Amino acid sequence: MPSVGEILDGKGICICAGSGGVGKTTTSAAIATGMAARGLKVCVLTIDPAKRLADSLGLRELGNTASRVDPKLFEAQGVEMKGELWAMMLDAKATFDELVARQAPDEESRDRVLNNRIYQQISNALAGSQEYMAMEKLFELHSEGDFDLLVLDTPPTRNALDFLDAPRRLTQFIEGRSLRVFMRPTGIAARVAGRGASVALSVFKRIVGFDLLADLAEFFNAFSGMVDGFQARAKRVNKLLADPSTCFLVVCGPQGEPVDEAVYFHRKLVEAKLPFGGVIVNKVHYAAEDLGGNSSALPAALVEKLGDEDLCKRVADNFADYQALAERDARNIKRLEAELRTKGVIRIPYLDEDVHDLAGLAEIDRYLFATGKERVALAAGRA
Amino acid sequence: MRLVDCDRLALGLTAEESHCAGYSHGGWFLLPARKIARNCPIPELLDKRLVFVTGKGGVGKTTVAVALGLRAAAAGKRTIVCEVSSQENASRMFDHAQVGFHEVEMAENLWSISIDPDESMREYVLLQLKVRAMRDMLFRSRIFNYLAAATPGLKELVTIGKIWELAQLDRKVKQGRKYDLVIVDAPATGHGIGFLQTPRTFAAIARVGPIHSQAERLNSYITDQKLTGTAIVALPEEMPVNETAALEHDLRTEVGVAVDQIYLNGLYPERFSKKEAERIAEIAGGEEGPVRAATRAALSEHNRARSQRAQLARLRRRVDAPVKTLPFLFEPDLGAEAARRLSKRLG
Numbered sequence: 001m002p003s004v005g006e007i008l009d010g011k012g013i014c015i016c017a018g019s020g021g022v023g024k025t026t027t028s029a030a031i032a033t034g035m036a037a038r039g040l041k042v043c044v045l046t047i048d049p050a051k052r053l054a055d056s057l058g059l060r061e062l063g064n065t066a067s068r069v070d071p072k073l074f075e076a077q078g079v080e081m082k083g084e085l086w087a088m089m090l091d092a093k094a095t096f097d098e099l100v101a102r103q104a105p106d107e108e109s110r111d112r113v114l115n116n117r118i119y120q121q122i123s124n125a126l127a128g129s130q131e132y133m134a135m136e137k138l139f140e141l142h143s144e145g146d147f148d149l150l151v152l153d154t155p156p157t158r159n160a161l162d163f164l165d166a167p168r169r170l171t172q173f174i175e176g177r178s179l180r181v182f183m184r185p186t187g188i189a190a191r192v193a194g195r196g197a198s199v200a201l202s203v204f205k206r207i208v209g210f211d212l213l214a215d216l217a218e219f220f221n222a223f224s225g226m227v228d229g230f231q232a233r234a235k236r237v238n239k240l241l242a243d244p245s246t247c248f249l250v251v252c253g254p255q256g257e258p259v260d261e262a263v264y265f266h267r268k269l270v271e272a273k274l275p276f277g278g279v280i281v282n283k284v285h286y287a288a289e290d291l292g293g294n295s296s297a298l299p300a301a302l303v304e305k306l307g308d309e310d311l312c313k314r315v316a317d318n319f320a321d322y323q324a325l326a327e328r329d330a331r332n333i334k335r336l337e338a339e340l341r342t343k344g345v346i347r348i349p350y351l352d353e354d355v356h357d358l359a360g361l362a363e364i365d366r367y368l369f370a371t372g373k374e375r376v377a378l379a380a381g382r383a
Numbered sequence: 384m385r386l387v388d389c390d391r392l393a394l395g396l397t398a399e400e401s402h403c404a405g406y407s408h409g410g411w412f413l414l415p416a417r418k419i420a421r422n423c424p425i426p427e428l429l430d431k432r433l434v435f436v437t438g439k440g441g442v443g444k445t446t447v448a449v450a451l452g453l454r455a456a457a458a459g460k461r462t463i464v465c466e467v468s469s470q471e472n473a474s475r476m477f478d479h480a481q482v483g484f485h486e487v488e489m490a491e492n493l494w495s496i497s498i499d500p501d502e503s504m505r506e507y508v509l510l511q512l513k514v515r516a517m518r519d520m521l522f523r524s525r526i527f528n529y530l531a532a533a534t535p536g537l538k539e540l541v542t543i544g545k546i547w548e549l550a551q552l553d554r555k556v557k558q559g560r561k562y563d564l565v566i567v568d569a570p571a572t573g574h575g576i577g578f579l580q581t582p583r584t585f586a587a588i589a590r591v592g593p594i595h596s597q598a599e600r601l602n603s604y605i606t607d608q609k610l611t612g613t614a615i616v617a618l619p620e621e622m623p624v625n626e627t628a629a630l631e632h633d634l635r636t637e638v639g640v641a642v643d644q645i646y647l648n649g650l651y652p653e654r655f656s657k658k659e660a661e662r663i664a665e666i667a668g669g670e671e672g673p674v675r676a677a678t679r680a681a682l683s684e685h686n687r688a689r690s691q692r693a694q695l696a697r698l699r700r701r702v703d704a705p706v707k708t709l710p711f712l713f714e715p716d717l718g719a720e721a722a723r724r725l726s727k728r729l730g
Binding site for chain 1: 425439440441442445472508509512520521524526527530531534537564570588589590591592593594618620621652654655659662663665666673674676677679681682683687688690712714
């Protein structure tokens with residue numbers, strides 16, 4: 001069972017994916033912090049709209065440019081920081097604007113796009129633009145080459161799949177330039193293309209309203225000069241994702257549903273021929289057997305030690321509840337290993353405290369970067 | 384009579400109930416977006432026509448949505464739970480196969496539907512065109528499909544449109560079943576705001592046409608407190624609490640919706656007193672095997688339960704809506720039975 005350090009050895013990009021609420025943001029932050037502590041210059045990016053990453057790094061705010069996490073913060077936590085940790089939160093709109101500014105042939109076309117209402121809606125996170133832009137920013141940072149490792153935190157699985165699809169969708173959308181002629185109110189092409197097209201167009205117009213259609217046409221007009229640039233870029237982004245120096249880590253929880261989603265996401269990665277690195281299961285309840293003992297002799301032993309029978313009963317009941325969860329977790333992880341045909345599942349125990357600061361990240365770090373045997377020993381020491 | 388009392392009475396609560404529900408901490412009635420007309424009381428959550436259950440991912444939104452559905456159904460309301468993620472977690476809880484874009488009965492008085500945006504679009508266009516053949520021709524057209532896909536937010540809009548349609552007593556769909564209550568298992572936070580914002584945004588883009596008026600109608604429906612309610616499901620942890628406060632704020636300022644109820648899910652029982660925990664801690668260090676494991680588990684539970692209560696107090700300080708707690712269920716997988724038990728705690 002390799003550690004995260006071993007999995008990411010020599011990688012330039014680590015993408016953490018999984019369903020919501022499984023601790024993906026925290027895991028991304030812990031991985032980035034751990035790799036930085038071990039000597040790399042690392043940047044962690046989140047495209048999650050919530051400000052969770054800033055919270056976990058003790059930062060007040062994260063902007064659309066990478067900012068360095070103050071080394072003194074690590075010192076205060078007793079963490080030796082050999083490298084550098086940087087963080088940023090993706091502002092989809094700002095990234096899209098930058099991209100347009102870069103691709104536009106001149107200022108006038110740039111402004112036409114930036115002022116177009118359709119563009120403003122697309123770039124304002126109506127649907128999917130976060131994903132488009134995460135890819136873009138990842139690519140940009142990678143091209144600049146300032147970091148040894150980029151760690152990307154993605155939105156929940158359903159969106160994470162969109163995210164794999166983002167470069168293709170972006171080009172498909174923009175390739176709509178061939179259709180813009182149809183949308184001109186007096187488009188000759190529409191008539192040439194035949195009755196079907198013009199009926200479809202007029203019905204669409206009737207339903208959606210003329211203004212929207214005109215805006216769409218205007219959007220494609222304005223965008224037409226930039227299509228080639230976007231296409232070339234999307235191709236390079238796709239190539240980067242499939243590169244062996246990129247690594248996808250699937251993050252999940254030990255419950256049935258997150259495990260199902262992890263299996264699903266793994267399958268999608270394999271289908272898309274993207275480099276899968278491993279699975280991290282958060283908040284695992286370790287079973288008593290792992291912890292060195294079975295529970296049949298428990299009640300008698302407890303009474304001997306604690307005396308108070310009522311208290312002993314509650315301790316035993318609590319342990320039985322805990323054991324039920326531990327058994328569920330073990331069952332689900334076994335299923336996960338079978339489905340993924342791997343033994344490389346990294347388990348992070350369910351900690352007593354929430355992880356929401358650097359001290360918590362340091363706690364997770366021990367499990368992420370421990371090798372298999374060390375990890376079990378760590379867990380036994382805890383529970 | 385103090386304002387708080389008016390609001391409490393408007394909700395039909397006794398003083399004690401309102402205290403339990405967290406109404407007593409005051410302050411929320413001062414907020415401008417919560418336009419409370421005191422002569423027309425806001426109905427309780429399940430007495431509305433439409434309820435959005437929202438929150439961040441993994442907090443148990445589906446379970447709470449189904450539990451609310453069961454609660455309403457038990458009170459004799461014909462209720463439908465809508466999923467918008469195509470994952471069909473609700474129907475899975477009842478061991479139903481895929482329900483798809485159909486209204487399927489899960490339990491007495493309780494139906495479920497998975498709202499597919501493409502199907503909603505087909506249905507909407509048919510309602511507009513009235514002629515099935517024409518609709519089918521349209522959907523075969525490449526240009527139409529392209530435009531539909533390219534129009535930002537159209538999928539979300541027709542999804543909300545379908546939800547609205549389900550909530551109408553005068554259903555647009557032929558022979559549509561009449562529901563007393565529609566409960567929506569809404570997308571996770573962040574995307575959740577975007578989802579509920581869609582009608583407002585759309586009304587602004589399309590200044591004219593049927594979509595424009597439809598979007599306006601949807602927006603006024605979901606922001607009408609008499610008709611539509613919103614509940615947030617949260618967990619008693621640091622970041623989920625922060626996000627819940629942020630979500631409530633964003634819903635108010637960006638969507639114009641006041642949150643009716645916050646459910647704090649997964650609260651551990653307080654099994655041990657502080658003194659007892661100290662006693663357990665005394666023996667925990669020196670033991671081995673099962674006693675060690677059990678005492679450590681007890682201390683872990685005690686710590687969790689305590690930090691959860693601190694988060695509960697933080698949440699109550701930071702939000703305006705009343706907070707109700709739901710217990711952590713020590714069960715391997717949460718199915719219909721778990722939702723049934725939770726539903727009894729929702730009253």
